[in-house]
Amino acid sequence: MKPAPKPTPETQPFWDGTAAGELRIQRCKPCARHYFYPRPSCPRCGGDEVEWVRASGRATLYSYVINHRPAPGFEDEAPYAIAVVELEEGVRMMTNLVGVPNTPEHLELDMELQVVFERRGDVSVPLFEPAGGAR
Amino acid sequence: MSIVIAGAAETDEVGRLPGHSTMQLHLEAARNALADADMTIHDIDGVATVGTPGPIQIAHALGITPAWLDGTGVGGSSFLFHVRHAAAAIKAGLCRTVLITHGESGRSRVGAGRFGLGADSLLGQFELPYGVIGPPTSFTITALRYMKETGLTHEQLAEVAVAQRRWAHLNPRAMYRDLITVEDVLDSRMVAYPFHLLECCLVTDGGGALIVTSAERARRSPVHLLGSGEAAESPIISQMEDFTTSKGFRLSGEAAFAEAKITHEDVDHLMVYDAFAHVPIYGLEDLGFVGRGEAGAFIAEGHTSPGGRLPLNTNGGGLSYTHTGMYGMFAIQESVRQLRGEAAAQVPDVEVSVVLGNGGMFASAATLVLANRLP
Numbered sequence: 001m002k003p004a005p006k007p008t009p010e011t012q013p014f015w016d017g018t019a020a021g022e023l024r025i026q027r028c029k030p031c032a033r034h035y036f037y038p039r040p041s042c043p044r045c046g047g048d049e050v051e052w053v054r055a056s057g058r059a060t061l062y063s064y065v066i067n068h069r070p071a072p073g074f075e076d077e078a079p080y081a082i083a084v085v086e087l088e089e090g091v092r093m094m095t096n097l098v099g100v101p102n103t104p105e106h107l108e109l110d111m112e113l114q115v116v117f118e119r120r121g122d123v124s125v126p127l128f129e130p131a132g133g134a135r
Numbered sequence: 136m137s138i139v140i141a142g143a144a145e146t147d148e149v150g151r152l153p154g155h156s157t158m159q160l161h162l163e164a165a166r167n168a169l170a171d172a173d174m175t176i177h178d179i180d181g182v183a184t185v186g187t188p189g190p191i192q193i194a195h196a197l198g199i200t201p202a203w204l205d206g207t208g209v210g211g212s213s214f215l216f217h218v219r220h221a222a223a224a225i226k227a228g229l230c231r232t233v234l235i236t237h238g239e240s241g242r243s244r245v246g247a248g249r250f251g252l253g254a255d256s257l258l259g260q261f262e263l264p265y266g267v268i269g270p271p272t273s274f275t276i277t278a279l280r281y282m283k284e285t286g287l288t289h290e291q292l293a294e295v296a297v298a299q300r301r302w303a304h305l306n307p308r309a310m311y312r313d314l315i316t317v318e319d320v321l322d323s324r325m326v327a328y329p330f331h332l333l334e335c336c337l338v339t340d341g342g343g344a345l346i347v348t349s350a351e352r353a354r355r356s357p358v359h360l361l362g363s364g365e366a367a368e369s370p371i372i373s374q375m376e377d378f379t380t381s382k383g384f385r386l387s388g389e390a391a392f393a394e395a396k397i398t399h400e401d402v403d404h405l406m407v408y409d410a411f412a413h414v415p416i417y418g419l420e421d422l423g424f425v426g427r428g429e430a431g432a433f434i435a436e437g438h439t440s441p442g443g444r445l446p447l448n449t450n451g452g453g454l455s456y457t458h459t460g461m462y463g464m465f466a467i468q469e470s471v472r473q474l475r476g477e478a479a480a481q482v483p484d485v486e487v488s489v490v491l492g493n494g495g496m497f498a499s500a501a502t503l504v505l506a507n508r509l510p
Contacts, residue, residue, distance in 0.1 A: 005264050006253070007260070008260075082266055
């Protein structure tokens with residue numbers, strides 16, 4: 001079974017969002033900048049006037065590796081890509097890529113992606129597929 | 136006050152040591168470093184170490200009652216931090232002579248701490264759910280972005296392993312010594328594209344220790360600490376500001392060069408923590424030895440190899456010499472050996488050596504400027 005994250009109080013809104021099919025990230029009101037991972041303090045100004053907003057779910061492929069030695073729970077998928085995507089809002093997050101063969105030929109950096117969600121036990125994790133759906 | 140490394144030694148052997156616990160590796164290295172410094176436990180009033188079993192147990196096991204302790208644990212660069220912190224403590228009069236130890240049963244896992252992080256940790260929530268299985272699948276993730284933005288080729292990445300193996304070939308203690316070609320690297324097993332097995336570090340057992348004190352207390356072959364710097368960037372690699380450059384490398388290097396009042400032309404020898412083949416490329420650029428995007432060609436042209444103008448990772452590095460899990464201690468050890476003229480693959484006339492340490496996945500960084508003379 002694939003590892004499932006366990007929310008903490010400051011990350012609970014993120015995981016509530018994924019369970020509802022939304023990608024929620026934080027934004028500092030004075031700085032008007034988004035940030036990730038969830039935390040109660042703006043990494044730019046140090047302030048605590050931060051809010052949760054719904055991200056568009058659109059992203060581009062920033063970088064990745066294709067792992068040939070699978071982690072527990074990923075045995076049926078190896079080799080699989082571990083990717084970092086850049087959201088339209090400017091923040092990056094690690095993820096997996098679905099709906100596209102996980103080969104160098106099919107994974108072009110900066111390709112356009114969109115978020116989908118995968119249920120893992122009690123939580124849902126955000127994954128990304130090519131924009132416009134699976135290929 | 137001039138701060139020096141007055142003693143430096145590794146464990147009797149490095150590599151596969153299933154008969155040694157983590158604790159034994161620490162103590163063997165400590166005793167070897169004390170002998171190297173011509174000192175005893177009675178000279179030591181400060182102890183620094185990282186991970187299992189920690190500075191209290193090390194001090195107690197050796198019979199040292201420390202007046203100063205440092206357990207700074209920021210990954211494989213921790214020992215560079217310890218040297219810097221020890222220098223500050225000695226200058227401040229908090230202690231006089233510091234023992235820094237490292238021992239890690241990275242391969243055999245004897246008396247070692249457990250790996251693993253809770254599902255509610257930062258990594259547990261935002262990296263491990265995606266099938267990350269240790270450094271080979273996360274430290275490596277910046278490389279494709281670097282390759283796209285700079286034009287670094289797969290062959291040039293492989294050249295890093297080739298160049299370092301040339302040094303390991305000259306070092307009887309290196310775990311892998313046979314010369315290799317770019318084709319050998321590219322034909323080796325794929326671990327995490329674009330990284331092949333020979334572009335990933337070893338996993339070994341071993342240890343090392345240092346004795347840091349003031350110049351007047353040193354008894355033999357002191358190596359002077361001319362400057363140091365420390366920095367941190369992000370606890371998880373996805374949050375690095377830019378996947379093509381390490382902020383920690385840049386900031387710690389700038390601080391160390393400024394304190395030492397040196398320029399790049401002064402540097403005779405360089406150690407860059409090389410958990411994976413791309414790290415020396417980042418190190419060369421982020422320390423300013425070459426321009427952006429130039430490191431791959433610089434290494435491929437042989438400038439860091441034996442006979443080259445910037446000898447790099449002259450013990451064979453983490454890729455070919457040894458890598459217990461926290462390699463920084465071994466990078467310092469090789470720098471000291473080169474400055475004393477005692478290295479297996481000795482470079483002629485080394486007077487100034489720079490050591491760049493990495494901790495975690497580009498998470499922490501520290502730089503030391505060491506010299507066998509005062510400027």
